[in-house]
Amino acid sequence: MRSVAEATLRGNVPGDAPLLFRTAAGLTYWTSGDALMGSRIANKALAALEHHAVWGAIVSGGFTLLMLLLAWFVFTRTGRGLGSNEYLRGARIAGQSDLRRELFWKRKGPLRIGKVRVPAAFEAEHILVSGAPGTGKTNILNRMLMGRRSRLRRLALERGRALLR
Numbered sequence: 754m755r756s757v758a759e760a761t762l763r764g765n766v767p768g769d770a771p772l773l774f775r776t777a778a779g780l781t782y783w784t785s786g787d788a789l790m791g792s793r794i795a796n797k798a799l800a801a802l803e804h805h806a807v808w809g810a811i812v813s814g815g816f817t818l819l820m821l822l823l824a825w826f827v828f829t830r831t832g833r834g835l836g837s838n839e840y841l842r843g844a845r846i847a848g849q850s851d852l853r854r855e856l857f858w859k860r861k862g863p864l865r866i867g868k869v870r871v872p873a874a875f876e877a878e879h880i881l882v883s884g885a886p887g888t889g890k891t892n893i894l895n896r897m898l899m900g901r902r903s904r905l906r907r908l909a910l911e912r913g914r915a916l917l918r
Contacts (some may be wrong), residue, residue: 762815769785769786769787770786771783771784771785772784772785772786772789775790781804826853849867849868849869852869853869854859856869856871858872859872859874860872860874861873862875862876862901864876864897865896865897865899866880866893866897881895882894886897
């Protein structure tokens with residue numbers, strides 16, 4: 754740290770060039786860059802600067818490490834414990850009767866998933882239908898969109914035009 758401050762001063766002021774120095778008491782006098790860098794007050798100021806810079810780095814590094822540990826704990830050790838390769842499937846949350854009981858008082862929309870009518874407020878949510886070929890994905894989509902087509906509020910375009918009948 755001392756060498757950086759000394760190099761900065763020497764880069765701006767040659768060693769024997771006069772320099773106006775002002776003390777903390779307000780006194781001003783002329784000195785040279787070499788004499789200023791060799792003085793007791795410059796050594797004391799640079800030592801204090803180095804001490805505070807090192808302690809600042811230690812404190813900020815410790816705080817950063819503490820926050821990283823806290824973030825790791827919050828994001829990996831709390832909650833339901835789902836890993837990146839695990840799925841929370843709907844059948845594990847609630848069965849058909851439990852789902853009907855849960856949705857009984859909500860206003861129903863025309864959309865159905867299986868035999869359960871989806872509340873109108875949930876119609877804008879994303880729905881993923883996946884499965885192997887021949888498992889009925891297109892059939893369930895057609896059944897889900899029957900209500901939409903009858904009310905003519907939305908138009909769905911499938912690439913093969915199967916939904917535009």
